[in-house]
Structures are given as structure tokens and as C-alpha cells.
Amino acid sequence: MFDTIIGGHITLVFTVEKDGRLLRNQGSRGFGLNVDHGVRASVLEIKSGKEQIEQELSAGSSLDGQKIFQDGLIEVKVEDMNGEEILDSSKMYFDLVEELRHAKLLDRASSYRIEVKLDLPTSQGFGMSAAGLVSVAYAFRELTGRGLSGQYLRLCHRIERLHGSGLGDVLGISAGGVEIRLQAGAPGASGRALGFPCPQRILLAWQPSEKRHTSKYIDDPNWQKKISRAGNTAVNSMKNKPWNHDQWDQILTQSRNFAEQSELLEELERKQLLTKAREIIIELDLQVKTSIRLCMLGTSLVFLPRKLTNPFKQKELEQISEKLEQIGIGTKITKISG
Numbered sequence: 353m354f355d356t357i358i359g360g361h362i363t364l365v366f367t368v369e370k371d372g373r374l375l376r377n378q379g380s381r382g383f384g385l386n387v388d389h390g391v392r393a394s395v396l397e398i399k400s401g402k403e404q405i406e407q408e409l410s411a412g413s414s415l416d417g418q419k420i421f422q423d424g425l426i427e428v429k430v431e432d433m434n435g436e437e438i439l440d441s442s443k444m445y446f447d448l449v450e451e452l453r454h455a456k457l458l459d460r461a462s463s464y465r466i467e468v469k470l471d472l473p474t475s476q477g478f479g480m481s482a483a484g485l486v487s488v489a490y491a492f493r494e495l496t497g498r499g500l501s502g503q504y505l506r507l508c509h510r511i512e513r514l515h516g517s518g519l520g521d522v523l524g525i526s527a528g529g530v531e532i533r534l535q536a537g538a539p540g541a542s543g544r545a546l547g548f549p550c551p552q553r554i555l556l557a558w559q560p561s562e563k564r565h566t567s568k569y570i571d572d573p574n575w576q577k578k579i580s581r582a583g584n585t586a587v588n589s590m591k592n593k594p595w596n597h598d599q600w601d602q603i604l605t606q607s608r609n610f611a612e613q614s615e616l617l618e619e620l621e622r623k624q625l626l627t628k629a630r631e632i633i634i635e636l637d638l639q640v641k642t643s644i645r646l647c648m649l650g651t652s653l654v655f656l657p658r659k660l661t662n663p664f665k666q667k668e669l670e671q672i673s674e675k676l677e678q679i680g681i682g683t684k685i686t687k688i689s690g
Contacts, residue, residue, distance in 0.1 A: 354494040358487040359390035359689045360472050361479030361521045362556075363648040364607035367583035368519065368569075368576040369536035375513040376506060379536035379543055380520035381587045383603060385654070386528055386547070387554070389471040389686045391480060393487035395495050396465045398425070425463040430484075433470050444515050448485055451507045452492060457499045464492075472684060475563035477650030478556065482512055482521030502540035509538035516567040529690050530603065532587070532595050546595040549690035553664045555655040556684045557629060557676050562621045562651035569616075569649050582613035600660050604643045611646045621651045625681070629653055632675040638668060 366382035426449050428442035445466055452458040466488055472478040489504040509522040524531045526539040527547030537543035569575040586606040593599060611617040617626070626644060633642050633655075641664070643656045655672060657663050666685070673683040 353394050353396040354491045355392060355394045356487045356491040356494060357390065357392045358483045358490065358525065359387045360483050361386050361390075361524045362477060362654055363479070363520065363524070364603070364645055364654075365583050365586045365610040366520060366533075366648055367536070367580040367587070369580075370513075370519070370570060370576075372537075375510045376538040376541040376543075377536070378513050378519070379509070379523055379533070379538070380583070381533050381536055382520060382583050383530070383532040383587070383590070383607075384524050384648075385530055385554075386525060386689045387478075387556070387686045388689050389556075389684055390478075390483040391471065391487045392469045393484065393491045394467045395488065395491040396467075397495065398427070398463045398465050424459075424461050427465045428468070429466070430468040431470065432474070433472060435469075438470075438474070444481065444485065444511050444517070445488055447514065448488060448507065448511050451511060452489070452504075455499070455503065455507065457503065458492060458496065466491075472556065473558060473560070473563075473682065475650060476558040476652040477647035478652070479518065479521040479525070481515070481517035482508065482525055485511055486522060486525055505539040506541055509541075509543070516571065519570060530600075530688060532590065534587070534591055548596050550597065550600075550660065550688045551690055552657055552660065552688050553666065553669055554657075554686060554688060555664075555669045555672055556647070556652065556686060557625070557655070557673075558647075558650060558652035558682045559621060559625050560680070560682050579614045579616070582610045585613065586610045597660055604645070604656065604658070607645050608643075616646060616648065622646060625651060625653060628679060628681070629655070629676070632672060636668070636671055636675070638672070 363384040366380040370378045372378045428445045430438045430441040432438050453460045474480045485508040489508050512518045520533045523533050523543040523545050527545035529547040529549045531547040533545045535544040629644050633639050641662050643658045669685045676683050
């Protein structure tokens with residue numbers, strides 16, 4: 353069995369670039385953060401061939417979470433952060449396997465068991481679809497030793513675009529750390545991104561009762577226009593500057609401007625969550641060192657240090673987390689990954 357862990361990706365600023373005929377050229381410009389918590393995937397090659405499939409079926413095995421590719425059997429199980437199985441979540445992993453087989457990165461006759469465990473909630477802007485795809489793809493690469501990482505990333509980007517579950521998360525993950533996506537598209541194709549390491553403690557928070565699918569926004573022409581106009585303004589203001597720690601103040605400023613100019617901040621549920629978070633920060637007297645930003649496109653927030661030279665203490669994040677959870681808000685203390 354081969355395990356791979358890929359952290360989640362938080363988008364702070366983005367554009368919608370989905371008019372290209374080729375999926376590898378679709379995506380987004382923008383910037384965001386990669387975090388330590390995300391997805392753990394394991395891949396195990398199991399007994400293959402018609403004999404195994406016949407044994408599975410004759411034993412009364414359900415075909416839910418399974419798909420047969422000619423001689424090969426694929427089993428997929430996805431668990432949420434509470435260890436509960438997420439039903440109807442296997443399709444994109446089946447599609448990924450088919451793409452890997454088509455690219456000769458997997459043998460069609462081989463059978464595999466795929467297990468995916470999430471550390472963060474879905475549909476909250478934490479990039480779980482992209483992290484899941486990349487973690488499974490990289491686990492297959494570890495298992496087979498075939499191909500280059502860029503091949504796997506491009507296929508993950510393609511699957512995410514096919515499913516409408518994201519735009520630039522795979523590209524952002526490929527850059528690592530604090531990233532800027534200068535050109536939309538798949539890594540190694542038209543996509544171009546830079547990243548710098550910034551191992552700061554941060555806090556993620558989300559409203560469990562509110563989940564939003566990315567397609568609600570990226571498939572709506574009015575949202576596309578507002579988001580892309582605000583996103584391009586933010587990226588263009590930073591694209592010619594050295595991408596490093598010196599840009600932290602501007603990252604915070606431009607992400608705040610984007611949330612306002614795109615009008616994503618005006619949605620009631622996000623505004624209510626942000627108001628509650630600010631009240632807690634004031635109560636704990638942490639407003640001088642704290643910046644709160646929206647995670648696109650969930651009903652979720654990220655608590656960031658206002659200055660990298662004045663990082664959060666673990667106890668401070670625990671205090672914020674405790675206050676939020678007392679009012680029914682989900683939280684996770686994590687770090688920006690390198």
C-alpha cells in the first residue's frame with residue numbers, strides 16, 4: 353500500500369478563465385495559500401483479472417464505489433473528517449483512473465483499492481477536490497514509478513475542470529506555500545504559478561450548515577464578470593513584483609479589496625460569519641495582530657497574522673477556536689505549508 357498526503361488549498365483571489373476549448377487552458381489567475389491539513393490517499397494493488405471480479409460478484413459485493421475497467425476492478429472509499437463514508441463521491445476518482453490508464457500510466461488489467469480520507473470539510477473553499485485528486489494520483493505514481501509528476505498534475509487539473517469542482521487549485525497546489533497564479537491553466541501546460549514557503553500557524557473556520565459548490569459562481573455570467581474584474585485588478589497590481597515575504601502586506605490588502613469589489617463579501621451568510629469572527633477577535637484583544645479573510649468559495653474564513661514578524665501563538669489560536677466552536681462554527685488549526 354502506498355500513502356500520500358496533500359494539503360488543502362485556499363483561494364484568496366481568483367478570476368474565472370473557462371472559455372478555452374481545451375481544459376488544460378482553463379483555470380484561474382489569482383493567489384492563495386496551501387495548508388498542511390488536507391487529504392490522505394492510499395492505493396493498494398489487489399488481485400486482478402476475471403477470477404477476482406467473479407469472486408467479488410458471487411460473494412454479493414455491492415458495485416457501489418466500484419467500477420470494472422475491462423479486466424481490472426477499481427474500488428474507491430472516501431471518508432470525511434469525522435471518519436464517515438461520503439457516498440456518491442467516487443466518480444472523479446474513477447475518471448482519474450481512466451485518464452491514467454489512457455495515458456499508459458496504469459495497466460488497464462490491474463485492479464486497485466483506493467482509500468481517501470479528508471482532514472477538512474468539502475464545499476468550503478479548502479480545495480478538497482484538487483487535493484484528493486493529486487493525493488491519489490501521486491500515490492499511483494509511488495506505486496508504479498511511471499511518468500513525471502507534471503503528467504499527473506495535468507490529468508488532475510483536467511478531471512477537476514470536467515467535474516466543475518475547481519479552477520486553479522491544482523495549479524496552486526503545484527506551486528506550494530503562498531502562491532500566485534500568473535497565468536490560467538494546468539501545471540506544465542498554459543498554467544504558470546510561483547510560490548514561497550511561509551510556515552505560519554493559521555486558523556480555518558467554517559459554517560457547517562452552509563456549503564457551496566464552486567459551479568454556482570463560475571457558471572453564472574454575472575458572477576464571472578464581477579469576480580474576474582476584481583481578480584485581474586488584484587493580480588495585475590502584483591504580477592511584476594518579486595513574489596516573496598515582502599508582499600505579505602499587499603496580499604492582505606488585495607485579498608480584502610477583492611472580496612469587496614467582487615461582492616462575494618456581500619452575501620449574507622459570509623457577512624454574518626465575518627461579523628461573529630471579528631467580535632471574538634475584539635473580545636480576545638487580538639485585533640492588532642489578526643487579519644481575517646474569506647476562503648473562496650465557501651462560507652469560511654482564514655485567520656492570518658497581520659505581520660509575519662508577529663506570528664500567532666498556539667494558545668491564541670486555541671482561544672479563537674474555542675470561542676468559535678461554542679457558537680457552532682467548525683475550526684481547524686493548521687499551518688501554511690512549504
